[in-house]
Amino acid sequence: EVQMVESGGGLVQPGGSLRLSCAASGFTVTSSYMSWVRQAPGKGLEWVSLIYSGGSAFYADSVKGRFTISRDNSKNTLYLHMNSLRPEDTAVYYCARVGGRYPTYYFDYWGQGTLVTVSS
Amino acid sequence: QSVLTQPPSVSGAPGQRVTISCTGSSSNIGAGYAVHWYQQLPGTAPKLLIYDNNNRPSGVPDRFSGSKSGTSASLAFTGLQAEDEANYYCQSYDSSLSGPVFGGGTKLTVL
Numbered sequence: 001e002v003q004m005v006e007s008g009g010g011l012v013q014p015g016g017s018l019r020l021s022c023a024a025s026g027f028t029v030t031s032s033y034m035s036w037v038r039q040a041p042g043k044g045l046e047w048v049s050l051i052y053s054g055g056s057a058f059y060a061d062s063v064k065g066r067f068t069i070s071r072d073n074s075k076n077t078l079y080l081h082m083n084s085l086r087p088e089d090t091a092v093y094y095c096a097r098v099g100g101r102y103p104t105y106y107f108d109y110w111g112q113g114t115l116v117t118v119s120s
Numbered sequence: 121q122s123v124l125t126q127p128p129s130v131s132g133a134p135g136q137r138v139t140i141s142c143t144g145s146s147s148n149i150g151a152g153y154a155v156h157w158y159q160q161l162p163g164t165a166p167k168l169l170i171y172d173n174n175n176r177p178s179g180v181p182d183r184f185s186g187s188k189s190g191t192s193a194s195l196a197f198t199g200l201q202a203e204d205e206a207n208y209y210c211q212s213y214d215s216s217l218s219g220p221v222f223g224g225g226t227k228l229t230v231l
Contacts, residue, residue, distance in 0.1 A: 035220075037166075044122060044209060044222055044223070044224045044225040045158075045166065045209050045211075045222040045225070046222065047219055047220040047221065047222065050219070050220070058218070058219060060217075060219060061217070094165055094166070099168070099171060100154075100171070100172070103153055103213040103215075104153070104154045104172060104213070105213060105220045106154075106156040106168060106171045106172070106211065107156075107158070107166070107168060107211075108168050108171070108177065109168075110165040110166055110167070111165065112164075112165055113165055
């Protein structure tokens with residue numbers, strides 16, 4: 001059974017850093033396309049980042065240069081390293097497996113999400 | 121402001137047919153990119169409902185269906201049920217933004 005569990009969210013001050021983790025089971029993270037999608041409180045979904053099985057990574061303009069997506073094969077885990085955090089980054093962050101291939105990306109499995117709050 | 125436009129809310133009585141629209145532009149739906157739909161029940165993660173315009177993942181009832189034409193797409197419910205009350209999001213790819221894009225979401229209320 002495919003399952004993903006996120007962790008690492010919490011309260012951080014503006015300008016701070018945080019690392020989110022997404023532990024997967026039932027499939028291999030490094031053999032899959034993976035993504036992060038976020039949802040601000042009471043708002044809609046926003047794509048954040050995507051990584052190919054080969055390691056190429058892509059980012060939304062809103063996070064480019066501040067966030068980095070990565071994986072650990074030995075732990076079957078996806079990460080999102082977030083630097084220079086801003087209040088507008090406050091959201092629930094979901095990891096999602098990508099079911100399609102370029103440009104038909106869709107998200108076939110989702111984790112339960114982890115809340116990141118950026119506030120002083 | 122979302123790249124894809126959805127009505128904020130729709131409603132219908134049990135057993136009725138209801139549709140949710142998703143309008144894009146020439147850089148996303150109009151360019152031929154596929155549309156996908158997600159259901160998000162209150163307090164839970166989104167769930168894939170329709171992929172590649174009109175395909176249902178295993179386990180999704182056939183009373184959910186998708187279609188696409190021109191720069192728009194639609195999600196249809198035939199035989200609305202109380203448990204369908206949720207938020208629904210469309211998603212496609214945008215060549216100008218070089219990434220996936222979502223609609224703003226539509227809240228479905230079952231009367």
